[in-house]
Amino acid sequence: MRDFATLFDRLDGTTSTLAKVDAMAAHFRQVEAADAAWAVFLLSGRRFKRLLAPSRLREWTIEASGLPAWLVEDSYAAVGDLAETVALLLGHPDADSPGDDDDRPLHRWIEDRVLPLRDLDEAEQQRRVVGWWRELPSRQVFLLNKMLTGALRVGVSQKLTIRAIAEVAQLEPAVISHRLMGDWTPSADWWRDLLDPEHRDADVSRPYPFFLASPIEGDPSQLGAPDDWQTEWKWDG
16 A cells, blocks of 8 residues: 555645646556556545444544543544544554555555455454554555545546546547446456557447537538438527
8 A cells, every 4th residue: 555655645745737647647557457446446536435434433543542532532623634643643653664564555455454344343343453553654544544434535636537547548538538437346457448449349339529509601502412411409509
């Protein structure tokens, strides 16, 4: 998850749309396909159904920190964000934390650790989540908590994400936009299909760009035989 945390910091640290697109494109080129797929899932605003209630995270934070409940609550009130409060209280301030040597990829974090939490009882959920808090750097604790509560928001629009993917794939943004429509599940195969220049199944259903009706220039007879044309009503008035 280290690479995605680095990307998040780069996106969070600039208001330049070009810099954001460049950062995402560089990330997509650098990470393995499954990680890129999950990054697109998160960057495009999709999220997991909430796995854990924020109130549960607050209770675990009080217990794990050993601090009085009132102090944790006052810290939360001062910071204004629960995920950040937990990260500041329990995460390691340095990037090189004891558990960071593992450097588990983003897709392994999500598929092997985060998503399976929904099938565990509360005691096991607490044991695992608190353990992750203790082993991760603060930034990654913050991102993990946002994913757990379904509240992760990254400061990029879907349009910018599409531009970055199109740059990597060397395809038109309209092609990428069409391929991202509907339901899809992040995976390495899905990412490769998304970038595939020979993937033509979307071309048949891609709509023509919207175009306003305009008056005919010149005499209508210059247009040729009516049978050569398809006509429709101008419904927009």
